[in-house]
């Protein structure tokens with residue numbers, strides 16, 4: 148860490164588990180909606196077939212997140228952003244907790260649950276500034292119907308965000324993989340790009356993942372306890 152010029156961090160649901168945010172697959176309580184597995188209710192086809200149901204699901208998730216605050220893992224990563232020539236923080240989380248902890252330029256690979264995206268003009272708006280009882284929300288710009296600004300199963304990641312993350316991982320000397328089961332692609336391929344570029348890979352997760360065997364170091368414990376102990 149002391150000699151690193153570029154550091155890349157990929158986070159997943161586990162980094163928010165200690166804030167009370169349910170994870171999807173590993174410890175901390177999986178999320179299922181009305182008996183529907185999350186990869187069904189969170190799918191592109193659902194937006195086409197039943198947008199109101201999709202909004203009900205994401206309104207429920209926002210309700211769960213309302214009382215969640217950043218934990219020491221988020222705070223530690225925010226504290227690292229000025230310590231390197233190049234620091235890239237990419238997250239699969241849609242909870243906005245990294246930014247709330249003070250991280251700037253967070254690459255939100257899967258979008259953000261606090262934003263809406265217009266199906267007509269692609270305009271984006273902060274949901275906290277819109278009436279919560281109008282569903283689907285209406286675009287201020289064009290009057291179009293809006294959907295959650297979250298990447299759903301079967302959809303591409305936002306191109307600009309992906310390119311920046313790919314650049315950051317390929318230019319890193321140290322890459323951290325924090326709180327992700329590394330099962331969902333293409334996000335899970337980012338640490339492999341870092342490894343390919345010669346980076347030192349560190350996994351922070353109480354449980355092993357499919358990436359564990361390519362890591363140089365695996366720190367087995369909760370991110371909120373492990374990350375603050377990394378001193379350099």
Ligand code: APR
Pocket residue numbers: 158159160161162164165170171172173174175185239240257325326327328329330331351352353354356368369370371
């Ligand atoms: N600290 C670190 N890691 C933790 C903690 C913790 N306190 N608690 C749980 N974990 C680990 C689990 O062991 C598991 O490996 O976090 C991981 C959470 O995995 P998932 O629930 O699969 O979440 P994630 O990898 O972020 O999922 C990827 O899948 O459902 C989609 O779009 C959704 O972004 C999500 C993507």
